[in-house]
Amino acid sequence: MTPPRLLAAVLAGKAAGTASRLVGQGGGTTLPGLVASRIEPRTLALLAERLTAGSVLITGTNGKTTTSRLIASLLQGLPARVVANRAGANLVTGHTSAVLAGAGLTGRFRADWGVFEVDEATLPSAVAELKPRAVVVGNLFRDQLDRYGELEMLALTIERGLEALPEGATAVLNADDPRTAEIGYRLGERRGRLKILWYGLDDPAVAISELPHAADARTCPRCGSRLDFRQVYVGHDGDYTCPTGDFGRPERDLSATSVQLDGLDGVRFTVGGVQVGAALGGLYNAYNLLGAFATGTALGLKPGYMVERLGEVPAAFGRQERFLHQGRRFTLMLAKNPAGFNEILREAERLGGGRHFLLGLNDRIADGRDVSWIWDVDFELLGGDCAAETLIATGVRAYDLALRLKYAGLKATVEVDLNRALDRLLEAVPAGAEGFILCTYTAMLDVRALLVRRGSLRPYWRT
Amino acid sequence: MSASGQRLTIGWLYSDLMNIYGDRGNIQTLVQRARWRGVEVRVLELGKGASEGIEAVDVFFFGGGQDKEQELVYDDLLETKAIRLANAMQRGAAFLAVCGGYQLLGHYYQTAQGERLPGIGLLDVRTVAGGQRCIGDVVIESDPGLGLQPRTLVGFENHSGRTYLGEGVRPLGRVRRGNGNNGEDGSEGAVSGNIFGTYLHGSLLPKNPHLTDLILSRALNRELDPLDDSLELAAHNWIKDRELSGSRRA
Numbered sequence A: 001m002t003p004p005r006l007l008a009a010v011l012a013g014k015a016a017g018t019a020s021r022l023v024g025q026g027g028g029t030t031l032p033g034l035v036a037s038r039i040e041p042r043t044l045a046l047l048a049e050r051l052t053a054g055s056v057l058i059t060g061t062n063g064k065t066t067t068s069r070l071i072a073s074l075l076q077g078l079p080a081r082v083v084a085n086r087a088g089a090n091l092v093t094g095h096t097s098a099v100l101a102g103a104g105l106t107g108r109f110r111a112d113w114g115v116f117e118v119d120e121a122t123l124p125s126a127v128a129e130l131k132p133r134a135v136v137v138g139n140l141f142r143d144q145l146d147r148y149g150e151l152e153m154l155a156l157t158i159e160r161g162l163e164a165l166p167e168g169a170t171a172v173l174n175a176d177d178p179r180t181a182e183i184g185y186r187l188g189e190r191r192g193r194l195k196i197l198w199y200g201l202d203d204p205a206v207a208i209s210e211l212p213h214a215a216d217a218r219t220c221p222r223c224g225s226r227l228d229f230r231q232v233y234v235g236h237d238g239d240y241t242c243p244t245g246d247f248g249r250p251e252r253d254l255s256a257t258s259v260q261l262d263g264l265d266g267v268r269f270t271v272g273g274v275q276v277g278a279a280l281g282g283l284y285n286a287y288n289l290l291g292a293f294a295t296g297t298a299l300g301l302k303p304g305y306m307v308e309r310l311g312e313v314p315a316a317f318g319r320q321e322r323f324l325h326q327g328r329r330f331t332l333m334l335a336k337n338p339a340g341f342n343e344i345l346r347e348a349e350r351l352g353g354g355r356h357f358l359l360g361l362n363d364r365i366a367d368g369r370d371v372s373w374i375w376d377v378d379f380e381l382l383g384g385d386c387a388a389e390t391l392i393a394t395g396v397r398a399y400d401l402a403l404r405l406k407y408a409g410l411k412a413t414v415e416v417d418l419n420r421a422l423d424r425l426l427e428a429v430p431a432g433a434e435g436f437i438l439c440t441y442t443a444m445l446d447v448r449a450l451l452v453r454r455g456s457l458r459p460y461w462r463t
Numbered sequence B: 001m002s003a004s005g006q007r008l009t010i011g012w013l014y015s016d017l018m019n020i021y022g023d024r025g026n027i028q029t030l031v032q033r034a035r036w037r038g039v040e041v042r043v044l045e046l047g048k049g050a051s052e053g054i055e056a057v058d059v060f061f062f063g064g065g066q067d068k069e070q071e072l073v074y075d076d077l078l079e080t081k082a083i084r085l086a087n088a089m090q091r092g093a094a095f096l097a098v099c100g101g102y103q104l105l106g107h108y109y110q111t112a113q114g115e116r117l118p119g120i121g122l123l124d125v126r127t128v129a130g131g132q133r134c135i136g137d138v139v140i141e142s143d144p145g146l147g148l149q150p151r152t153l154v155g156f157e158n159h160s161g162r163t164y165l166g167e168g169v170r171p172l173g174r175v176r177r178g179n180g181n182n183g184e185d186g187s188e189g190a191v192s193g194n195i196f197g198t199y200l201h202g203s204l205l206p207k208n209p210h211l212t213d214l215i216l217s218r219a220l221n222r223e224l225d226p227l228d229d230s231l232e233l234a235a236h237n238w239i240k241d242r243e244l245s246g247s248r249r250a
Helices: A004-022 A031-039 A043-048 A064-076 A092-100 A120-130 A151-163 A178-190 A283-298 A303-310 A338-351 A372-376 A379-383 A398-407 A418-428 A441-453 B024-035 B067-090 B100-105 B209-220 B230-245
Strands: A054-059 A082-084 A113-117 A134-137 A170-174 A195-201 A228-234 A237-241 A254-262 A266-271 A274-278 A320-325 A328-334 A356-360 A390-394 A434-439 B007-013 B040-046 B059-062 B094-098 B108-110 B116-118 B125-128 B134-142 B152-159 B162-165 B173-177 B190-192 B195-198
Touching (some): A004 A031, A004 A043, A031 A043, A031 A092, A043 A092, A043 A120, A054 A064, A054 A120, A054 A283, A064 A303, A092 A120, A113 A120, A120 A151, A170 A283, A178 A195, A195 A237, A228 A283, A254 A274, A254 A283, A266 A283, A274 A283, A283 A303, A283 A338, A338 A379, A356 A418, A372 B024, A379 A398, A398 B024, A418 A441, B007 B067, B024 B040, B024 B059, B024 B209, B059 B100, B067 B100, B094 B100, B100 B125, B100 B195, B134 B230, B152 B230, B173 B230
Parallel strands (some): A054 A134, A082 A113, A134 A170, A170 A195, A195 A254, A328 A434, A356 A390, A356 A434, B007 B040, B007 B059, B094 B195, B108 B125
Antiparallel strands (some): A266 A274, B125 B162, B134 B173
């Protein structure tokens, strides 16, 4: 029996979702939740209680959407009915909208699992409402400081969220990230009953020799000494130890070895005696894949089943997406902070095929209003092995981007208008070559909307 | 003196710890704009414990850090750098300090609990912990005494400290948009001789080539040939016009 107020909230929320899809405003990924919560503030918690199996939360700076999608796919294949906030709507309204999708018009609820990517700063409230069975914490990079305050504060917020996990829940933590590791150590010391599952990469062959400029967590979270990195994989994630001996990378319960990168087409590695692979390019996706595998392990899924299922997953929307235009291949990627951007540039360099780029920089709230981070991106890579031929800067802060490129010794064309910028890229890429579109969050949504209108991509609420 | 016009040494204080808001952009701008004029440039990173070579530095840069990092450099600054920096200022070296670095150049930083942490006192300013953070784009009208053309400077601020100026400094400018030093008296930044302190990052120097050249000319002790700054000024004007017209979109 559904309480009348919850029923009213569900009906109003679902109506709002239908309406916003009809008028084409981004597929109703947050509006239904907003409407429902105004009628019944506990809509999320009340519906989450009705999930027959429970919830999984995914947080961290980079890779949330991809990891969530991988986990959702693992659970769907069981088979199970999964509700998930797939479109990157990772605040409470987005979570509420997601659970509303599992509710029928009579208030009857039909879903087993909820898979939610959670904005780092809202983890404590998400844990309180959703009482998850597992929480994955990937990396903690500097991102949108204007919105969140500082990295240390964010780490404390995440720690507070994990501390409130229900009995028997598992924290699935990236051992290679020093800030995430410290969260786990502190939780382990204070709370014996919380299960922690550590994962990490162990393959020097794919490491880089030194920390990139954009690395944030260079110092020991305990004593402040500069950490020694034996290996660096992505940003400041790697194999580290404090010279004073008070801190180092935790022992991994699941360790990925023999990592094989196949450009932007895929990544594979060995973990727990099986070989896991997916059609996701870049070393950063090795972390996402491993995080999903570890979560599946925490939830009791069989390794063989996971290998099969993960191998079939397409790239998450917009994070890395491809389309064809008159015989030319284009890749659209989200690049929203220095660590993420550098990984993508490194990947383009590794490919040796990255010659034509459209770079989009917006400074709306969802992008982060402070654009100074672009000075920590190693755009110099584009002048190296990449030898970029086409560089077009677009978005609200196109001039800042072009200026950054000028000081990296590169010349970019400024075209603030996205539509015209896209045309320029499409014209510039010769037949048989590939174009890359790297954008901050809202610029990516705008580019995507343009591509949908031109028929090159599907709308994101259907992917 | 090394500032002969042919060589420039940039001293980057705590480049690894105090580099949170794209401060590297300020270094890159100083380096490139000096190189484009045929000056040979060396960047000397002055991390914890390092003080060798301070005597040869022509221009220092000290950026902002997270609270934790700021605590880490604090003792080191007082113990191994303060006196050497004061000597460098005596011989006319230039200094640009942003955000946390700016606060540490002042007399003290007073915490929310009322404790006063002494700074190195190169600038006659004092900072008091504030409540709400001042975050957003800033446009200031630079102090007329600096003779900058265009008059405006643009940047982004993100600080909770409130800085108040003493009599020994001039403000870098008056706020036209944003909060500046304290959100009360309309001042932003502080200048004394060749020392420039400010809350503006963004990075500060790339979009303010006129300020960069002022600092470089002070460091090199000579006039500089003009460069083609059309892209720099386009970026400057784009943000200035948006902020002053109040047409920002959420």
